[in-house]
Amino acid sequence: MPTNQASAGHLLKLIRSGQATTRSELQAATGLSRSTVGHRLDQLFHAGWLSNTVGTSTGGRPSVRLEFDARHAVVLAVDLETTHARAAVTDLSGTVLAEHAQPLLIADGPDKVLDAVASWFPALLDAAGADPSKVCGIGLSVPGPVDWETGQIVQPPIMPGWDGCPVQSAMQSAWTRHVGPDPAPPHVLLDNDANLMAYGEQRHHYPHCSAFVLVKVSTGIGAGVVVDGEPYRGIDGGAGDIGHIRLHDRTDALCMCGSYGCLAAVASGRAIAQQLSAAGIPTASATEVREHLAAGLPDAVRLTREAGQRVGEVLVTVVTLLNPGVLVIAGDLACTPFVTGVRELLYQRAMPRTTAHLTVATSQLGDRAALAGAAAMVVEYLYAPEIADARLAAAGAA
Known part of the structure; x- marks a missing residue:
């Protein structure tokens, strides 16, 4: 594996996929030296993204296996339907920690709908026992076509007023109104509900x-x-x-x-x-x-x-x-x-x-299918190698 394909983020991918879950396996998979693997794992441990578990012994000392720690952060997953909405706090494995649903008309438009959903966040996080600073991202499921690259809803037949709306920034603004400016609004991703x-x-x-x-x-x-x-x-x-x-x-x-x-x-x-x-x-x-x-x-x-x-x-x-x-x-x-x-x-x-x-x-x-997909979308995006490396670098700079 080329060096630029063996960053801390790439090591994390190997661990999460189960391809390499020990230090020796990571060395074999990447061709990196023991010290380099150790340094990059230190970054992941410092961020709180990894944990150690004891593997099965075959007669000698049991191996120490590396695992992605699904409890170090949470995701807010939101499913918007035409006449109701559902929101949940999940851990990074998709386990639902708290959930809320109530009638909400998508036809009321983005400002009213997103503000209403964001107003649920404080109570949801409290019910989940999660501090707002632990929220790594918000995943939003919507009943209309979404351009993934721009994050915009495009000509939705049953979502009047949503076409071209900057949903990501609008959701972040609603977060600030209801949760507060500190911590800063998390990353927002959205996709079509069927996807x-x-x-x-x-x-x-x-x-x-x-x-x-x-x-x-x-x-x-x-x-x-x-x-x-x-x-x-x-x-x-x-x-x-x-x-x-x-x-x-x-x-x-x-x-x-x-x-x-x-x-x-x-x-x-x-x-x-x-x-x-x-x-x-x-x-x-x-x-x-x-x-x-x-x-x-x-x-x-x-x-x-x-x-x-x-x-x-x-x-x-x-x-x-x-x-x-x-x-x-x-x-x-x-x-x-x-x-x-x-x-x-x-x-x-x-x-x-x-x-x-x-x-x-x-x-x-x-009813939880879209929530599960929204949570997985956030995790896969934020912990993909390139994004993970950028987040680690930003945390190190901070």
Whole structure:
């Protein structure tokens, strides 16, 4: 390994991945001298990022193994939905230490929504027993397309007032108002909710799946794709926006994006709610559709199964293109009737070779999937080699 690829941050990556967890293994993996490895580990220990554990003995002295200390900092993870929000304090392994959820309308705009969420932070941190100085970052999940490079929400169909908003600086300003200027506002990262749900689900339950797809069906429809352990976002955050694929036979269905015939206008929770209301069963949202399904309402079950079939039509192309090992259905409609509809069309129309090794399942993380993904996004970013080295250097200078 070249010297510039064996900095303290790169050693941390080797330890976190389990590739090298002793000093001798780090020397072998990097080609660095014992003293150089020791010096770089000292940096990591001084920052509080590492801890020692005693390994298994094979007859001699047990080896001392190096571990990433997931307790030395915390993350604030926030999941914004269309009608409610959830926030949690997690450690660096994703364990939830404190959590809060309440109704919150995304349509109220960024200023009101971000300020409301930040107002929860002091009580959340107190409940978690974490000082604000321990917060290394804030991860934000939003129900719209996000340009990862700029950190901006781009033309979101169901987030009026959020297009182009400087969410990161707005969240930091809200932190200052509610938590205070000291400590300084932590780093803020944001991504699309389906991306983060996919990331959280894959990391926690399917870590060995190299091609993973999650489809979220709630007010709208979106997909998250994880390839080789990394979210696939496309060139500007538009990957996975399957809710706006046009259906050739539904040019009458008006979507919230302003176009006609979108999958979301036909098969989302919002669309089913409209269909139920038109049939004389007042239903205001995808959440109420879920309540009707839980009660076994026949019309809700039928319409949800039909919606699953329409989504299944689109997923035939998705599965054929990506050949994933796992397809997870998540969101308000992650239920038996919907999944049954998806399976019917998917296995009927896709080539057997494409689905031979495909697992179709519902989310195991449920309402916490986006929180898990948001927390993991922050940790993977802040402890990646280059960023970790920059943080160590800044701490040393301070």
